[in-house]
Amino acid sequence: MSTQTPDLPVETMDLQMGPSHPATHGTIKFNLKLEGEKVLDCEVEVGYLHRGFDKMCEQATWNQVIPYTDRLNYVSPLINNFGYALAVENLLGVETPPRCQFIRVAMSELSRIMDHLTCLGMAASELGAITAGFYMIEARELLMRIIEAVTGARLTISYARIGGVKHDLPPDFSDWVADAFRKTRRLLADCERLLSRNRIFIDRMSGIGVVSREMAVAYGLTGPILRSTGVNYDVRKAQPYLVYDQMDFEVPLGTKGDNYDRFICRILEIEQSMRIVEQALEKMPLGPIALDDPKIVLPEKEKVYNSIEGLMNHFKFIMEGIQVPAGEVYFAVEGGNGELGFYIVSQGGGRPYRVRVRPPCFIAMSAFHEMIRGHMIADIIPTFGMINMIGGECDR
Amino acid sequence: MQRIEKMGVWEKLYFPEVLRGLWVTGFRFWRNLFIHTLHLLGLANSLQAAMTVQYPEQRIPYPETFRGRHRLTLKDDGSIRCTACFLCATACPAECIYIQAGEYPDNPVEKFPLRYEIDTLRCIYCGFCVEACPCDAIRMDTGTHPGNLGFSRKDFVEDKTILTERSEELEAKGKEKLYEEYVSRYRRV
Numbered sequence: 352m353s354t355q356t357p358d359l360p361v362e363t364m365d366l367q368m369g370p371s372h373p374a375t376h377g378t379i380k381f382n383l384k385l386e387g388e389k390v391l392d393c394e395v396e397v398g399y400l401h402r403g404f405d406k407m408c409e410q411a412t413w414n415q416v417i418p419y420t421d422r423l424n425y426v427s428p429l430i431n432n433f434g435y436a437l438a439v440e441n442l443l444g445v446e447t448p449p450r451c452q453f454i455r456v457a458m459s460e461l462s463r464i465m466d467h468l469t470c471l472g473m474a475a476s477e478l479g480a481i482t483a484g485f486y487m488i489e490a491r492e493l494l495m496r497i498i499e500a501v502t503g504a505r506l507t508i509s510y511a512r513i514g515g516v517k518h519d520l521p522p523d524f525s526d527w528v529a530d531a532f533r534k535t536r537r538l539l540a541d542c543e544r545l546l547s548r549n550r551i552f553i554d555r556m557s558g559i560g561v562v563s564r565e566m567a568v569a570y571g572l573t574g575p576i577l578r579s580t581g582v583n584y585d586v587r588k589a590q591p592y593l594v595y596d597q598m599d600f601e602v603p604l605g606t607k608g609d610n611y612d613r614f615i616c617r618i619l620e621i622e623q624s625m626r627i628v629e630q631a632l633e634k635m636p637l638g639p640i641a642l643d644d645p646k647i648v649l650p651e652k653e654k655v656y657n658s659i660e661g662l663m664n665h666f667k668f669i670m671e672g673i674q675v676p677a678g679e680v681y682f683a684v685e686g687g688n689g690e691l692g693f694y695i696v697s698q699g700g701g702r703p704y705r706v707r708v709r710p711p712c713f714i715a716m717s718a719f720h721e722m723i724r725g726h727m728i729a730d731i732i733p734t735f736g737m738i739n740m741i742g743g744e745c746d747r
Numbered sequence: 748m749q750r751i752e753k754m755g756v757w758e759k760l761y762f763p764e765v766l767r768g769l770w771v772t773g774f775r776f777w778r779n780l781f782i783h784t785l786h787l788l789g790l791a792n793s794l795q796a797a798m799t800v801q802y803p804e805q806r807i808p809y810p811e812t813f814r815g816r817h818r819l820t821l822k823d824d825g826s827i828r829c830t831a832c833f834l835c836a837t838a839c840p841a842e843c844i845y846i847q848a849g850e851y852p853d854n855p856v857e858k859f860p861l862r863y864e865i866d867t868l869r870c871i872y873c874g875f876c877v878e879a880c881p882c883d884a885i886r887m888d889t890g891t892h893p894g895n896l897g898f899s900r901k902d903f904v905e906d907k908t909i910l911t912e913r914s915e916e917l918e919a920k921g922k923e924k925l926y927e928e929y930v931s932r933y934r935r936v
Contacts, residue, residue, distance in 0.1 A: 550754065
């Protein structure tokens, strides 16, 4: 039964939503064309958090870029760190020792879990299920404490180095992780009890923000948004980097490509990521955590304090930086939101000539008008939430 | 969690799910309340109630690796270890370290910093200065986080005196006491 009179004249209205409401995931502006409460068209304005990452990198030495990459996707900074380091290592033509690779895999997956938990928790709380949001943030806090203990900071971790990682994992790392995962699984089970058969949640998510398989591929969407449409593309499987080819995990796929599918894809990915971390910890070999090459990695402090060669290497390394040969490279890792690529050009010397990031959520935002067209204003919030736009990554 | 294609009677009725949700949240509420009460009585301290830390009254200790406020270390005779080699200032991505070198009148080999200033408003606490130092002169192991009490930009510039005094304090009092003193200012606010 419709209460609307069909011949009632409706005027379209332009509405500027933002900058900065859509439940404040990041500062963004939607220029909406509305008919009543229905969105006829939506134009997205991004760029409010632009800090000139690309330009800043040109002023910095290769290692000094690492703190900048922390601030790209600040919900999962470790993946950015490792992605950048891997790209530069590719350009240098070196491969890090096995232990370092396992550490990187374990830490990336911890970071990915945190990314998904934040995204899902916030998306749930925006739909009124704030308790589920709190439970997920609690799980995130458990993992955050581990990350803090390993890297020395909660958010601005700067853990990766070109050719290795900053320092080794603490001895009882695996116990912490086992404990945190036990609690996380319990919290996620509680969240499932709250959400999985919740009518409001299903009504708000199902059938909203649909992207077809063809459209997703055409726009170049990656990550959970692409996989929710049923396209099996995960950088970890498609172009395995680090030691992902030794890990046993599945790529959860959706069927319809709506918000509900994205939510479920992410929830299932959390479980897969936990499996990867557990396997990585089981298989982790002993050995060095960084390359033994004074041109790429800082020499050990023992050598610096006690030998003139060590001291000279140290000074050369800091004053001139790593000498990366001329060339260009594109290297992609699977970030929390999709394919996070680094395109790096070097002209030789201690500083990058150009660093360009392929941010997954910037590309997802370019398809946002397709997702939201024909839906209601209130549907913007869950759709935007499930894209998980991170201002730092999108606007750089 | 599985996708529900078509909602059944259970989901459509809505109320059974409300009650189930209330059971989940209610269980946690009463459990936390009970454990908090036990904690007040000094019992069951190993059980964890709510995750929230009532900062600054309570805290979780910082890990050993935590990158806190800087300090300039001292030699055994109490003089500054820094030789004003400028490596930290070079390595700093935020360009927040200012050094002015001076020479000892009686020592032609080594220099020392006349001025050593860290602008903590610029500093991003990445720890690159600690890594870059070739003589272990700067460390970030004080276990205190950057301060945010101050009324002018000058209040946030940490000079040589502050940085070396922090070393002396840390040696005299230890990490715990230093943190307690540091955070007590915030408790009064």
